[in-house]
Amino acid sequence: MINLIACVGSGNELGVHDLIPGSIRRDLLFFKELTDGHPVLMGRKTYEVIGRPIHNRTNIVLTHNKNQTFPKEVIVKHSIEEFLEDNNDDNEVFVIGGGVIFRQILPYVHRIYLTVVDVRLDAAKSFFPKLPLGWVCVSEKTYPADKENSYAHSFLIYENKGSAIKEKISLITVPDDSQQPVK
Numbered sequence: 192m193i194n195l196i197a198c199v200g201s202g203n204e205l206g207v208h209d210l211i212p213g214s215i216r217r218d219l220l221f222f223k224e225l226t227d228g229h230p231v232l233m234g235r236k237t238y239e240v241i242g243r244p245i246h247n248r249t250n251i252v253l254t255h256n257k258n259q260t261f262p263k264e265v266i267v268k269h270s271i272e273e274f275l276e277d278n279n280d281d282n283e284v285f286v287i288g289g290g291v292i293f294r295q296i297l298p299y300v301h302r303i304y305l306t307v308v309d310v311r312l313d314a315a316k317s318f319f320p321k322l323p324l325g326w327v328c329v330s331e332k333t334y335p336a337d338k339e340n341s342y343a344h345s346f347l348i349y350e351n352k353g354s355a356i357k358e359k360i361s362l363i364t365v366p367d368d369s370q371q372p373v374k
C-alpha cells in the first residue's frame with residue numbers, strides 16, 4: 192500500500208518546515224511516528240534538503256542520474272516504474288515528497304496524510320498537487336498555535352473513494368495544476 196504524507200501552507204506550498212522559523216513540532220512528531228520503520232520514497236531534491244538518510248526507515252530516492260552516488264543504505268531508483276515494479280504490496284510505503292514526485296505517484300496512492308498549516312509561504316517553490324475527483328477527506332483535526340507550534344494547523348486524512356487506484360504500471364498523465372489549493 193502506498194501512502195503519501197506532506198505538510199503544506201494554506202496556499203498548498205511545500206517546504207513549510209524549511210521556510211518558517213519554529214515550525215510545527217506536532218507535525219514533525221506525527222511524521223516520525225507514522226513513518227517509523229516503513230520505507231520512505233522521495234525525490235533527489237527532497238533527499239538533498241534532508242541531507243542524510245532518515246533513521247530507522249528504508250530510504251528510497253528517485254533520480255534520473257545514474258552517476259550520482261548516495262550512502263550505501265539508500266536505495267536508488269531511476270524511474271517511478273522501477274520503484275513500482277520492485278515495490279512489495281505488503282509493505283506500507285510513505286511517499287514524502289517533493290511536489291514533482293507527489294504529482295507522478297498520486298494515481299498509485301491509497302491514502303494521503305496532509306497537514307495544513309495556517310500560513311502563506313511566498314518563498315515556496317514547490318506545491319502540492321490538486322487532488323482529482325474521488326479523493327475524500329475522512330478525518331480532520333485542528334489545533335491552535337501554541338509555544339511549540341508557531342501556527343494553527345490541521346491534520347487531514349484523504350482516501351481515494353472514486354477512481355480506481357492503479358495497481359499496475361501504465362502510462363499516466365497528471366495535469367500540472369499544482370498551484371491550485373487542495374480544498
Ligand SMILES: NC(=O)c1ccc[n+]([C@@H]2O[C@H](COP(=O)([O-])OP(=O)(O)OC[C@H]3O[C@@H](n4cnc5c(N)ncnc54)[C@H](OP(=O)(O)O)[C@@H]3O)[C@@H](O)[C@H]2O)c1
Nearest residue numbers: 197198206234235236237253254255270288289290291292
Ligand atoms: N512540506 C512537505 O511535506 C515537503 C515534503 C518534501 C519536500 N518538500 C520540499 O519540496 C522541495 C523539493 O521538491 P521538488 O518537487 O522541487 O523536488 P523533488 O520531488 O524532491 O525531487 C525532484 C527530483 O526527483 C527526481 N525525479 C523526479 N521524477 C523522477 C522520475 N520519474 N524518475 C527518476 N527521478 C525522478 C529528479 O532528480 P534528478 O534531477 O537527480 O534526476 C528530480 O529533479 C524542497 O523545498 C523540500 O523542502 C516539502
